[in-house]
Amino acid sequence: NAGVTQTPKFRVLKTGQSMTLLCAQDMNHEYMYWYRQDPGMGLRLIHYSVGEGTTAKGEVPDGYNVSRLKKQNFLLGLESAAPSQTSVYFCASSKTGDGYTFGSGTRLTVV
Amino acid sequence: QQQVKQSPQSLIVQKGGISIINCAYENTAFDYFPWYQQFPGKGPALLIAIRPDVSEKKEGRFTISFNKSAKQFSLHIMDSQPGDSATYFCAATSSGAGSYQLTFGKGTKLSVIP
Numbered sequence: 001n002a003g004v005t006q007t008p009k010f011r012v013l014k015t016g017q018s019m020t021l022l023c024a025q026d027m028n029h030e031y032m033y034w035y036r037q038d039p040g041m042g043l044r045l046i047h048y049s050v051g052e053g054t055t056a057k058g059e060v061p062d063g064y065n066v067s068r069l070k071k072q073n074f075l076l077g078l079e080s081a082a083p084s085q086t087s088v089y090f091c092a093s094s095k096t097g098d099g100y101t102f103g104s105g106t107r108l109t110v111v
Numbered sequence: 112q113q114q115v116k117q118s119p120q121s122l123i124v125q126k127g128g129i130s131i132i133n134c135a136y137e138n139t140a141f142d143y144f145p146w147y148q149q150f151p152g153k154g155p156a157l158l159i160a161i162r163p164d165v166s167e168k169k170e171g172r173f174t175i176s177f178n179k180s181a182k183q184f185s186l187h188i189m190d191s192q193p194g195d196s197a198t199y200f201c202a203a204t205s206s207g208a209g210s211y212q213l214t215f216g217k218g219t220k221l222s223v224i225p
Contacts, residue, residue: 042217050210102154
């Protein structure tokens with residue numbers, strides 16, 4: 001039982017480059033979330049999904065896009081990376097909201 | 112607008128002591144309050160959670176105290192151990208919102224010294 005798997009684990013991007021972060025869960029959870037974690041800022045919600053084919057904006061959505069074409073996968077895209085997007089990104093999933101299962105994170109550096 | 116305020120930012124406790132982390136919330140619609148524990152290089156993991164219908168919940172050495180009227184809740188770690196050294200996040204959500212999105216505090220870095 002893998003839980004929530006995030007790929008890649010580390011990535012360095014140049015300003016203006018694009019990339020996609022993949023989150024996969026094998027728990028048949030309806031709800032999936034993307035958070036970013038920055039020092040002293042806690043975890044801030046970027047986008048979330050309440051089911052296959054649905055997405056919605058969170059607290060800090062600017063500069064990011066998401067897609068949930070399959071129930072088990074939730075993709076986070078950066079179309080034109082900026083240094084302000086340097087962060088650790090966490091994906092999480094939940095069945096009913098009674099506790100998230102988090103992935104191990106993707107550490108992204110934009111130079 | 113920060114909806115969940117957490118304090119202190121950092122905490123140093125001697126082995127065997129009690130660690131106390133406090134959180135306050137503003138949104139009266141919140142009805143689920145979990146605490147997460149995060150070790151360096153890892154994702155947060157659910158530690159313990161409480162709903163407003165009880166004032167206290169205990170699991171082993173970890174206890175949540177909840178004060179609905181004050182809109183505050185706290186995590187107490189009894190007999191703190193070096194292995195408890197981690198960052199702790201409080202969070203809150205409203206099940207009525209339908210999305211179960213959690214709002215997190217900014218975290219408390221706990222160091223338990225031998």
